[in-house]
Amino acid sequence: MAILRNDDPQFLAHVETAIFMFEEFKSVNGMMVAELMHEMKNEMTAVALALYHCSDEELVQKFVKNMASAQAFAYRDTASELAQVTVGQQTGARFRIIEKARELQQQGRILLKKYSPLYQDD
Helix, strand or coil, rough: HHHHHCCHHHHHHHHHHCCCCHHCCCCCCCCHHHHHHHHCCHHHHHHHHCCCCCCCCCHHHHHCCCCHHHHHHHHHHHHHHHHCCHHHHHHHHHHHHHHHHHHHHCCCCCCCCCCCCCCCCC
């Protein structure tokens, strides 16, 4: 990355914009996370798998506090029933959430990157 930063900073900026890590949801506007959670209301298993034994409580709370009460209940219920989750299952669930977020971004309903000129803070 350091080489790209020196050789082609414009390309690196493009790459950084295209990459979105699950942990970056912590910096996404709460209203946008609420919109994402609304769209995933029938996919609480994916959300529970994605957050399974997540060591970052701030990230977990970012999702939970932006769920409707019924969703939060379904999430907690589903999460309590998970016995063991493989890394592959968790990664797949996280990709599903990012995929849904990207769909909403393409529709102009949310913005994922805080450094986007259109991004609005909480």
